[in-house]
Amino acid sequence: MEKKKGWSRSIFILMALIIIVQYLATPAIVVAETIAQRTDYVQLKKLQVKQSTTQTVDAQLETQVNNQTDTEQTEAIQIDDAHILDVKQAQTLAGVSYTIKDNQIELRIAPQTQGTLDLNLKLDPTILKSQTTLVAHLNQQQVTAELTDNQVSSSSTSSTTSQSESVKTDSQSESTVTTSSSSSVKAVVKTKQEKATAQDIRDLLTQAGIDPATIIESATVTYLDKNGDPYQDQTDVPIDAQVHVNYTWSIPEEVLQKMQAGDYFDFKLPDGVEIKAGSGKLGEYGTYTVNADGTVHFEFNDKVDTDHDIHGTFDYDAKFDKTIGTGDIVITTPTEEHFxxxxxxxRPDYDQAIDKAGHFDKTPNPDQVIWEVNINRPLTTMTDATITDPMPNGTKFESVAIYPIKVDAQGNVIKPIDKTHPLKEGTDYRVDAQGKVTLIGQYAETNQAFQVVYTSKIDDDVKPTNGGDVTFKNTAVLDDGVTESDASASVTAEYKKALTKSGPTSTGENQEYKWEVDYNYNEVLHHKGAYIEDTMGDGLTLN
Incomplete structure (x- = not known):
C-alpha cells in the first residue's frame, strides 16, 4: 500500500514538472518567432566620410529601401555620438521622406516603395572631435567609417536643416499688403559671431557669387476689375483697374549661413502704381516697411539662426498712378532689372467715342469752316475704322488732316497737339471726294486716339450782301468696326454789310455837316472800276 502511494506521488510530481516546463517554454518560442519575423525595410550598405570643413563633416550613407507592403513603414537610423545638421538625398527616391531628431534619421516609406537611397549627411564636427569611427545603426544592422584627425576639427559655426514644415501667415496692413513665408526648422541652432551692424543681403549675395544679387525670384503684375477678377486681356485695361503685384522670394542656403537678426533686403515697387506707406509682419521671419518713395524694406529676425529653406511671398494692391498717363506704357520693376x-x-476713365467742334478761318466774314473731330478718346481697339462728316449746305469739302493725340486719365485731350507729324494719305488712310476717311496700314487695327480736321469752303452765294448771320451744322459718324457713334456741332458766321452810312453830325462851324460811309466791310473782292456814289440832297453842297 505504501509503495502504491509513493508511485502515485512520483507520477504527480512528474506531470507537474512537465506542465511547468511547457508554461516556461511557450513564451520563449513566441519571442523567438517574433524576432525571426522582424523585417528591416531599409538595408544599410555603406558609410563613408567624404570631407570635413570647419563647419561640417560630410558623410554619405548608402542604403537600399524595400517596402513591398501596402502600408507606410517607419525606420530609424541612428548615427552614434553625433549631431546631424543636415540630410539630403543624393538622388530623389519618390515615396521616402525623413525627419531629423538629434542623431537620428526617421524615414517614412510609402507602400510599395523600392530603390536605392543614398543620404548625404552633414555632421557637427565639435561633437565628433574625440571620435575615431563613425557608426550608423538600424536595429541589428551596423556600418562604420573611420575618422582621421584631419577629418574632424572644431568649429564655432554650423549649418542645420530638417524636414519642411510650412509656416504661413496672412498679415495685412493699411497699405493693402499681404505676405506669406515658409521654412524648414533646423535641428541644431547655429552659433555665429556677433556682427557690429546689420548686413545688406544684396552684399551677401554678391559675396557668394550669386547673380543677380537678389532674393526676389519672380515679380508679376495682375490687373483686376472692381469685383477682384482678372481682366481677360491683361494687356488692355482701364486706368481705374486694381493693380495686384506679387513677389516670390527665397533666401539661398549659402547666404542664410551668414545671416543674423537685423539683416535686410530692399527693393522697389513697380513704377506707375500709387504708393501708400505702411508696415507689417513678414510672416514669422521679420517685418516689412513700405516707404513713400516705393522702397520696400525687409528686415529679418532671429529665425534666420534656426531655420532654413526660408521663402515666401509679398503682395501689394494699389491703383495706377494717374500721372503715368494713358495709352501704351511699360510697367517696370526698379532694382530688379532682370525681370x-x-x-x-x-484706357482713360472716359467712354465717348467721338466728339466734334467747329470754328472759322476768321471772323467776321469767314471763308472757311474748320471742323475738328476727336475720335477714340476712350482708347479702345478699332478695326478698319471710318469717319464720315458730310459738309452742310453752302459749304464744300476741301481737305482733311489727321493727327495722333494723347489723352489724360479723364480722357481730356492733352494740348498742344503735335501737328508736325500727321498721318500720311495713301499710307495711313484713304479719303474720298466727299471726305469719308478710312484708316489703313498700321492703323487698320489701332487703339490710338486721333483728331480729324476737315476744312470746307463757304460758298459766296450764302454770304448775305446786306450782312447778317449764317449757321452751319453737321454730324460726324465714327464706325470703329464694332459700333457706330456720332457727334454734331454747329457754328454761326457773322457777315458785315457791304455799305453803311451814318450822320450827319455838325462840325459847329458855318452850318457844316459830316457823314461817314463804311465801304466793303463784308470783304468782297471788287474789280477795277468799282465806285461809291453819294448824292447830296437839296440845299447841300460838297465842300
Missing part, C-alpha cells in the same frame, strides 16, 4: 517690363495699354 522684363510688362507692356500694358491703359
Amino acid at each position: 522684363p517690363g510688362q507692356p500694358v495699354h491703359v
Whole structure:
C-alpha cells in the first residue's frame, strides 16, 4: 500500500514538472518567432566620410529601401555620438521622406516603395572631435567609417536643416499688403559671431557669387476689375483697374549661413502704381516697411539662426498712378532689372467715342469752316475704322488732316497737339471726294486716339450782301468696326454789310455837316472800276 502511494506521488510530481516546463517554454518560442519575423525595410550598405570643413563633416550613407507592403513603414537610423545638421538625398527616391531628431534619421516609406537611397549627411564636427569611427545603426544592422584627425576639427559655426514644415501667415496692413513665408526648422541652432551692424543681403549675395544679387525670384503684375477678377486681356485695361503685384522670394542656403537678426533686403515697387506707406509682419521671419518713395524694406529676425529653406511671398494692391498717363506704357520693376517690363495699354476713365467742334478761318466774314473731330478718346481697339462728316449746305469739302493725340486719365485731350507729324494719305488712310476717311496700314487695327480736321469752303452765294448771320451744322459718324457713334456741332458766321452810312453830325462851324460811309466791310473782292456814289440832297453842297 505504501509503495502504491509513493508511485502515485512520483507520477504527480512528474506531470507537474512537465506542465511547468511547457508554461516556461511557450513564451520563449513566441519571442523567438517574433524576432525571426522582424523585417528591416531599409538595408544599410555603406558609410563613408567624404570631407570635413570647419563647419561640417560630410558623410554619405548608402542604403537600399524595400517596402513591398501596402502600408507606410517607419525606420530609424541612428548615427552614434553625433549631431546631424543636415540630410539630403543624393538622388530623389519618390515615396521616402525623413525627419531629423538629434542623431537620428526617421524615414517614412510609402507602400510599395523600392530603390536605392543614398543620404548625404552633414555632421557637427565639435561633437565628433574625440571620435575615431563613425557608426550608423538600424536595429541589428551596423556600418562604420573611420575618422582621421584631419577629418574632424572644431568649429564655432554650423549649418542645420530638417524636414519642411510650412509656416504661413496672412498679415495685412493699411497699405493693402499681404505676405506669406515658409521654412524648414533646423535641428541644431547655429552659433555665429556677433556682427557690429546689420548686413545688406544684396552684399551677401554678391559675396557668394550669386547673380543677380537678389532674393526676389519672380515679380508679376495682375490687373483686376472692381469685383477682384482678372481682366481677360491683361494687356488692355482701364486706368481705374486694381493693380495686384506679387513677389516670390527665397533666401539661398549659402547666404542664410551668414545671416543674423537685423539683416535686410530692399527693393522697389513697380513704377506707375500709387504708393501708400505702411508696415507689417513678414510672416514669422521679420517685418516689412513700405516707404513713400516705393522702397520696400525687409528686415529679418532671429529665425534666420534656426531655420532654413526660408521663402515666401509679398503682395501689394494699389491703383495706377494717374500721372503715368494713358495709352501704351511699360510697367517696370526698379532694382530688379532682370525681370522684363510688362507692356500694358491703359484706357482713360472716359467712354465717348467721338466728339466734334467747329470754328472759322476768321471772323467776321469767314471763308472757311474748320471742323475738328476727336475720335477714340476712350482708347479702345478699332478695326478698319471710318469717319464720315458730310459738309452742310453752302459749304464744300476741301481737305482733311489727321493727327495722333494723347489723352489724360479723364480722357481730356492733352494740348498742344503735335501737328508736325500727321498721318500720311495713301499710307495711313484713304479719303474720298466727299471726305469719308478710312484708316489703313498700321492703323487698320489701332487703339490710338486721333483728331480729324476737315476744312470746307463757304460758298459766296450764302454770304448775305446786306450782312447778317449764317449757321452751319453737321454730324460726324465714327464706325470703329464694332459700333457706330456720332457727334454734331454747329457754328454761326457773322457777315458785315457791304455799305453803311451814318450822320450827319455838325462840325459847329458855318452850318457844316459830316457823314461817314463804311465801304466793303463784308470783304468782297471788287474789280477795277468799282465806285461809291453819294448824292447830296437839296440845299447841300460838297465842300
